[in-house]
Amino acid sequence: xxxxxxxxxGGAVLTPLQAGMTLTPLQAAILAFVLGCALxxxxxxxxxxxxxxxxxxxxGIAVLWVILRAPDVALTEAAVGxxxxxxxxxLTIAKTVRPSDxxxxxxxxxxTAVVVLAFVAVLAATVPAMPAIGSPDAPxxxxxxTEYYLENAYxxxxxxxxxxxxxxxxxxxxxxxxAVVVFAAGVAVLLVLKRxxxx
Amino acid sequence: xxxxxxxxxxxxxGAASAFAALAVVVLYRVLRGPTMQDRVIAVNVxxxxxxxxxALVAAALGEPMYxxxxxxxxxxxxxxxIAISKFTVERGGVI
Numbered sequence: 001x002x003x004x005x006x007x008x009x010g011g012a013v014l015t016p017l018q019a020g021m022t023l024t025p026l027q028a029a030i031l032a033f034v035l036g037c038a039l040x041x042x043x044x045x046x047x048x049x050x051x052x053x054x055x056x057x058x059x060g061i062a063v064l065w066v067i068l069r070a071p072d073v074a075l076t077e078a079a080v081g082x083x084x085x086x087x088x089x090x091l092t093i094a095k096t097v098r099p100s101d102x103x104x105x106x107x108x109x110x111x112t113a114v115v116v117l118a119f120v121a122v123l124a125a126t127v128p129a130m131p132a133i134g135s136p137d138a139p140x141x142x143x144x145x146t147e148y149y150l151e152n153a154y155x156x157x158x159x160x161x162x163x164x165x166x167x168x169x170x171x172x173x174x175x176x177x178x179a180v181v182v183f184a185a186g187v188a189v190l191l192v193l194k195r196x197x198x199x
Numbered sequence: 200x201x202x203x204x205x206x207x208x209x210x211x212x213g214a215a216s217a218f219a220a221l222a223v224v225v226l227y228r229v230l231r232g233p234t235m236q237d238r239v240i241a242v243n244v245x246x247x248x249x250x251x252x253x254a255l256v257a258a259a260l261g262e263p264m265y266x267x268x269x270x271x272x273x274x275x276x277x278x279x280x281i282a283i284s285k286f287t288v289e290r291g292g293v294i
Contacts, residue, residue, distance in 0.1 A: 026212050026256075029219030036223055040230045048286070052238045053229055055279055059249040059272070060222070066256055066265050074268045082246075083275040090286050104232065 027067060034060040045106040051089045058082040091192055202261030211259035215252045222248045239283050246276030 023031070037057035041050045058081030065074035108116075131138040140146055149162055149170070159165035167175050190196070202208065225248070228241035250269045257265035 024212065025216040026219060026252075029216050029223065030252075033219055033223045033226060036226045037229075040226060044230065046235075048235055048283070049229070049232070049238055052235075052242045052283060056222075056226065056229060056242050056245045059246055059276075062268070062272070063219075063249055063252050063256070066253055066268055069260075069262075071262075071265050071268050074265075075271055078268065078271050078275055082272075082279055086279050087282055090282055094286065 027064070030060055030063050030067070034064065042108055043105050045104055047089075047093050051086055051093070054089075055082050055086045058085070088189065088192070095192075203259065208259040208261075211255045215255040215259070218248050218252045218255070222252075235287050236284075239280055239287070242283075243276065243280045246272065246279070250276065 034057060037053050037060055041053035041057060044050050044053060058077060062074040062077040062081070065071070065077060149166055153162045153165040153170075154160065157165045157169040159169065203211070222245050225241050225244050229238050229245075232238055250273050253265060253269035253272060257263060257269065
């Protein structure tokens with residue numbers, strides 16, 4: 001079976017982030033904005049200010065998703081990152097205490113900085129090794145696992161969409177676990193809100 | 200809606216870049232404050248900026264579907280500002 005060609009938006013040009021590592025001015029500006037938001041959220045002392053900064057971070061990162069041609073991810077980021085998370089954080093600090101003193105900024109502790117730097121180092125070491133987005137040479141395109149699913153999914157599960165077949169049949173227990181997580185999160189939100197139903 | 204000519208899309212993307220740079224500048228107001236109301240207004244400006252950037256990108260790439268994201272953003276931006284404002288006025292009243 002020949003490798004499956006990946007349609008990229010009807011032959012549209014790849015964004016520079018996909019083609020190489022050069023940035024357009026728009027991407028550079030948004031990345032600077034997102035980085036700035038993250039730094040502001042890290043150094044602000046007041047948690048309400050941190051919530052506002054992380055909401056702005058969410059807004060910025062979702063624009064980046066749109067530029068990378070993933071509007072569905074951008075919608076989710078907007079709804080969850082900017083909307084639901086902000087509300088839940090506000091509810092949380094409404095029910096707990098806010099440290100209130102005169103200091104406006106507080107640098108993160110050295111231990112936190114070390115952990116963050118280690119994580120950045122891991123990312124810097126592993127991310128460049130990944131194949132380019134949409135690359136026809138990516139291992140997943142012509143791997144035996146992909147071909148197995150494409151050839152046998154319909155006969156074995158009688159589900160026409162291969163992605164749905166993998167999610168609901170081959171990885172059914174994994175999906176069940178995810179559903180349990182979502183259910184637990186919903187119950188936790190109801191507990192925080194002290195309500196019995198949503199809406 | 201098909202993708203516009205390279206000149207037009209370049210101008211649109213350039214305008215979007217200018218708006219993104221403006222958002223970076225407004226971020227200073229989020230950091231500096233000094234009051235929480237300043238921060239709420241600043242994040243509201245950033246949200247409006249985001250909607251404009253999304254609309255410009257949608258026009259530049261010729262993808263009307265991206266306008267849906269911009270619409271959701273406009274709604275959420277309003278919701279977020281209202282929630283934070285209400286929180287600063289009456290503590291605990293979020294929704």
